[in-house]
Amino acid sequence: MVWKSRVEVTCRHVPERYGSWTVLHTRFRRWAADGTIGRILRAATGPRTPASPRDGGNGR
Template sequence: MPERYGSWATLHTRFRRWARDGTFERMFRAAQARAGAAGDIEWLVSVDSTIVRAHQHAAGVRKGGSASRESAGPEAA
């Protein structure tokens, strides 16, 4: 950090204090309001609520253990 900001300990203390007391949140909200008033933010929101359901037996191993079965392909011969 440039020396003009002070020691790292001072910066760390200030950062923690500002994070705790909501200073960063207020700064963000002010910048957001200013940009919104100037028309610099496109307030378009897209929400995807797609749900894919799987059959109850699709997510586990076969009953009777986890022994692998031999392939019936040409390599099995």
């Protein structure tokens, strides 16, 4: 997922070391459906903080 977003290519063009694109696509869809992708992104971005006037009130 990180490799794909960094180089902006389709799943069909991932390096062979990541396996077949069909397996990657299936895994990504499964993780998106069961909430795994959301949990990974929340963990990577850290905890949200309460909104304050200093940060524009957006809670980040």
